[in-house]
Amino acid sequence: MTGLTLSNLSVYRGPCPVVEDISLNLHPGECVGLIGPNGAGKTTLMRAALGLLPHKGTSSLARLSTAERGRAAAWLPQMREIAWPVSVETLVGLGRTPHLGPGQRPGPRDAAAIAAALARMDLTDFAARRATALSGGEQARVLIARALAQEAPMLLADEPIAGLDPAHQITTMRLFADLAAEGRLVLAALHDLGLAARFCTRLILMQRGRLVADGPPAEVLTPDNLARVFGLRAYMADTPDGPVFQPLEVV
Amino acid sequence: MRYSLLLWLLSLLVVVLFCAALLIGPAGLSPGESVSALLTGRGDAAVLVMREIRLPRAILAVLVGASLGLSGAALQGYLRNPLAEPGLIGVSGSAALGAVIALQTGLAAAYTLALPGAALLGALVAVGLLLGLAGPRGGAFTLILAGIALSALAGAATTLVLNLSPNPYAAADIVFWMMGSLADRSFTHVWLALPFTLAGWLLLAGLGRGLDALTLGEDAAEALGIRLTRLRLALVVGVAACVGAGVAVAGAIGFVGLIVPHLLRPLVGARPARLLLASALGGAALLLASDIAVRLILPERDLKLGVLTALLGAPLFLHLIYKTRREQGA
Amino acid sequence: MRGSVGRSRPISLFAALALCLAGAAAQATPPPARVASINLCTDQLAMMLAAPGQLISVSMLVRDTRLSPLAQNARAYPVNHGQAEELFLMAPDLVLAGRYGAQATVDMLRRLGIAVVQVAPARSFDDIRANIRTVGTALGRKAEAEAMIARFDADLAALARDPATGPRAAVYAAGGYTSGRGTLIQDILSAAGLRNATAEAGRKGGGRVPLELLVTIAPDLVIRAQRYGGASRAENMLDHPALAALMADQPVHPRSDGTYICGTPLVLRAVAELADAARALEAR
Numbered sequence: 001m002t003g004l005t006l007s008n009l010s011v012y013r014g015p016c017p018v019v020e021d022i023s024l025n026l027h028p029g030e031c032v033g034l035i036g037p038n039g040a041g042k043t044t045l046m047r048a049a050l051g052l053l054p055h056k057g058t059s060s061l062a063r064l065s066t067a068e069r070g071r072a073a074a075w076l077p078q079m080r081e082i083a084w085p086v087s088v089e090t091l092v093g094l095g096r097t098p099h100l101g102p103g104q105r106p107g108p109r110d111a112a113a114i115a116a117a118l119a120r121m122d123l124t125d126f127a128a129r130r131a132t133a134l135s136g137g138e139q140a141r142v143l144i145a146r147a148l149a150q151e152a153p154m155l156l157a158d159e160p161i162a163g164l165d166p167a168h169q170i171t172t173m174r175l176f177a178d179l180a181a182e183g184r185l186v187l188a189a190l191h192d193l194g195l196a197a198r199f200c201t202r203l204i205l206m207q208r209g210r211l212v213a214d215g216p217p218a219e220v221l222t223p224d225n226l227a228r229v230f231g232l233r234a235y236m237a238d239t240p241d242g243p244v245f246q247p248l249e250v251v
Numbered sequence: 252m253r254y255s256l257l258l259w260l261l262s263l264l265v266v267v268l269f270c271a272a273l274l275i276g277p278a279g280l281s282p283g284e285s286v287s288a289l290l291t292g293r294g295d296a297a298v299l300v301m302r303e304i305r306l307p308r309a310i311l312a313v314l315v316g317a318s319l320g321l322s323g324a325a326l327q328g329y330l331r332n333p334l335a336e337p338g339l340i341g342v343s344g345s346a347a348l349g350a351v352i353a354l355q356t357g358l359a360a361a362y363t364l365a366l367p368g369a370a371l372l373g374a375l376v377a378v379g380l381l382l383g384l385a386g387p388r389g390g391a392f393t394l395i396l397a398g399i400a401l402s403a404l405a406g407a408a409t410t411l412v413l414n415l416s417p418n419p420y421a422a423a424d425i426v427f428w429m430m431g432s433l434a435d436r437s438f439t440h441v442w443l444a445l446p447f448t449l450a451g452w453l454l455l456a457g458l459g460r461g462l463d464a465l466t467l468g469e470d471a472a473e474a475l476g477i478r479l480t481r482l483r484l485a486l487v488v489g490v491a492a493c494v495g496a497g498v499a500v501a502g503a504i505g506f507v508g509l510i511v512p513h514l515l516r517p518l519v520g521a522r523p524a525r526l527l528l529a530s531a532l533g534g535a536a537l538l539l540a541s542d543i544a545v546r547l548i549l550p551e552r553d554l555k556l557g558v559l560t561a562l563l564g565a566p567l568f569l570h571l572i573y574k575t576r577r578e579q580g581a
Numbered sequence: 582m583r584g585s586v587g588r589s590r591p592i593s594l595f596a597a598l599a600l601c602l603a604g605a606a607a608q609a610t611p612p613p614a615r616v617a618s619i620n621l622c623t624d625q626l627a628m629m630l631a632a633p634g635q636l637i638s639v640s641m642l643v644r645d646t647r648l649s650p651l652a653q654n655a656r657a658y659p660v661n662h663g664q665a666e667e668l669f670l671m672a673p674d675l676v677l678a679g680r681y682g683a684q685a686t687v688d689m690l691r692r693l694g695i696a697v698v699q700v701a702p703a704r705s706f707d708d709i710r711a712n713i714r715t716v717g718t719a720l721g722r723k724a725e726a727e728a729m730i731a732r733f734d735a736d737l738a739a740l741a742r743d744p745a746t747g748p749r750a751a752v753y754a755a756g757g758y759t760s761g762r763g764t765l766i767q768d769i770l771s772a773a774g775l776r777n778a779t780a781e782a783g784r785k786g787g788g789r790v791p792l793e794l795l796v797t798i799a800p801d802l803v804i805r806a807q808r809y810g811g812a813s814r815a816e817n818m819l820d821h822p823a824l825a826a827l828m829a830d831q832p833v834h835p836r837s838d839g840t841y842i843c844g845t846p847l848v849l850r851a852v853a854e855l856a857d858a859a860r861a862l863e864a865r
Binding site: 066085087 | 331460463464465466467468470471473474475476477478516520521522523
Binding site: 276277278279280295296297299300303304305354355357359360416417418419420421423424427434435437438439550551552553 | 791823
């Protein structure tokens, strides 16, 4: 189990296709940005890929057993839900769920994974705090730490940087890029095309359930695609600080 | 290890209250007499009082209380809603309806297990209907409204069945079925409730990890390897089995499943899994204490247990509604 | 009404009625011709005392064999459900009612101009005699009432036993209800030569006794109430294993029935049955 393979994946809501006939091969080491306007089917594609939705076609993840999938991929839903006032450490510890057998208590390996995840998200000092008492941005970081503690080779995230302040948006995208550089596969649905262009190694553009473009940012964010899919005109340049992308005007 | 300390303390509380329930009663036996009657079987009347009246009553208080506490904690964990409680959302009322139908049709007289079985069925329909109506996320207001409708319907149907009974005392039983009581229950009732209760506990006890994971929401929990369909099924059957069996022998005692998890949640770090066992012990303790109280306050009036638990629980419930509203910023 | 003022017939009817009333006041009150009873116990007294044709309706309850020893006789009378409207349509001269329980109906009947006599439930054999007299007087059957009292006293004297050293007995009815001092049951037990165990334990009137208290009192004889059809938790208590153990060595298991409920001479049937039970207990 190294990458994520989707073949002819379709999801129907009633008779209408929400995701239609998508085939993809994603590899370890890639930081993939899933982009497209609202309603393009990004969330549906990721949930179907995980096997959380009934679908046609195949996904290499959905074919795994529930427990195996839990060890293969971490999933960060768009809804940042923390139902109970548990401690940050407890919440991050939930990421270890797929690694525990029935009735098995968390051991030193789990403790180490939790500590590493907390440290990586700069949350070590928050370990004992109640997760529900944190600010929205802090909660988002706690939930990412939970996904890191899962230590899965794949991370699927649905709009992980929505609602974060600019610094944390950049930190998070940098983290994703780093994870990919370490050999993991990251697939994130993103609305911020500028950050997508800067940090992703590959972009997948969706429109009305279909795959429109797939490739390195510069090849996907073409003026033609932007106009056709987003109705946008943008400024894009390669600078010494990396690629810069700025939407300018609605066309 | 603070969690294990809490469990020890709760267990100790249950043991102390259980002993108190055995020693307190209108017969006015001295503790010495009571213990010797219970253990050695000496003293005719005292033995009858201890072994046939107080012992089954105390055991039932533990069984029913633990079932209610455990079910409350499990339902709240699944719905991620601190207001979910078997009594409030109509599960107990529907179980009572099932029990009353079994009794009045004569099924319960013909087949021993028909009484708890019918109560289980009533509870099963109610839990299923509620989870269907309230949806996976169990929004507070949908849940409460669905519960009100279900409680009212079950209560009316129970009253109707009892009013149609040829037995003139059946109508007076309405209070028992709506408020619950352990007065003069015998070992017959213990054996009747025990198998279903234990089966229900077993199913609910296995839900801990899934409920913990649900803290992150359904999608995340499922992606963490939790099989939600199986969890939902175990929850529905487990709650129906132990609440149904309890209601079949003790009537619908409300608010236990609300008060206990609410009080214990901060003590277990709000973890739904840890709340399960703690709430079971807490529920047993609360019902033992309530049953002792009804015997001390009005020993000859058969004060219903549900009256006491509602007096404790209803203000708490209102407080929870207020808190929920404030947190939602409405 | 107003439309008929001009006609002569209603006026003459009123005149006749006025004459009648004046005449009645001058002589003794004539007995009521149409009497309805709406209470289980007045039903039975009226059935025993009324002149043929005088009693036009009895309550529905008195036809119930479990409540009334006169259930068979009651089939001869039309029943009522104790509701003012149906009673008014029966046009009775007198309605017999209990003292408690139907006050709203009684008030309504009086407002409609119907005479009502209320009879308190009997709490002793003296109350039985008083109630027979009350109903007899209301029906205009004083002589029959006095004869009934005389017969009751004679029968009672023939049956009565000395309770002073008799076995201890307790009644235990659905819901754990018992009868202590100052109840009809007390007099029934005494006449049968039984001591009332719950009265001796300090019970006054009727009320619930917790099962474990009953077990501690340990009466020689527990008289359980007769079972009804259907199921009820209240009656379920009569099957409690502790009660069964308590009653295990009783030679007889009498059940209280309709004769224990109302203060009529028929209580003597209960006295006779319990006197037999007392003898059986003493013979052990």
